[in-house]
Amino acid sequence: MAPPLATPAALRPDCSQCFALCCTAFGFTRSADFAIDKPPARPCPNLAADFSCTIHDRLRPRGFAGCTVFDCFGAGQAVSQRLFHGTSWRDNPGSAPDMFAAFRVMRQLHEMLWHLAQAEAVAYSPDAADEVRLLQVKVREVAEGNLGKVFTADVGSLHLQVGEALRWVSEEVRAGYFSDGPQRHGLAPGADLAGANLSGSALCGADLRGSYLIGADLRGADLTAVDFLGADLRDARLDDADLSHSLFLTQAQITAARGNLSTAAPRA
Secondary structure, three states: OOOOOOOHHHHOOOHHHOOOHHHOOOOEOOOOOOOOOEOOOOOOOOEOOOOOEOOHHHOOOOOOHHHHOOOOOOHHHHHHHHHOOOOOOOOOHHHHHHHHHHHHHHHHHHHHHHHHHHHHHHOOOHHHHHHHHHHHHHHHHHHOOOHHHHHHOOHHHHHHHHHHHHHHHHHHHHOOOOOOHHHHOOOOOOOEOOOOEOOOOEOOOOEOOOOEOOOOEOOOOEOOOOEOOOOEOOOOEOOOOEOOOOEOOOHHHHHHOEOOOOOEOOOO
16 A cells, blocks of 8 residues: 555655656657657657666666656656556556656646645744645645546646745745855846856855756855755755755755765755
């Protein structure tokens, strides 16, 4: 039996219980992250008959770095095992369109639940915590519903509500830090900081949500209470950086960056 969505285990991918939905449902374009073009709803040519990846141990050198940083937040096994009762799209080809469409929605729902769990853990005020818990119930109600409920959900509205709740919590947490680092470096949401040299900086309390930090040098930086929601950290240097109390930083973002054994990772 799959763990309930209120537990962290349900929001971690279990590829052994998934029908390779990330390798089929989504399309990708040839780029630095993917070596080929692949349209949506078509299996990747590297997919094996048992739903494993034939080049899993050499994805980066073969040009599939994008695959190494993808995280479904447990949506793959939820769709494969609960919504489709453990019957794969190969065993029942007619189920493929609905299965792939459900995965695209469910991944969004599970990602929202992951961020809400992080927000609940750090929320300061009772009002903010109550709003986060209310939204967790609303999103779980859809994510734990049947296929019809998943397809008819107003995911856009949920996104907006969750985004506002995360912003509320972020502002509360970051307000407790008075470092002049963010102001001194001109940091702001959505900033283009690709290749920026921020090494050794005290950036406590900065709002970097949606920022472009591709290849940025954050070595030795104090990133306490920095909001990384949606930030692009591909190839960012995180050697010796303190991420232990950063906000809304996913494993996929960390995997896309570069660090060392002294990089302090966020709390699980």
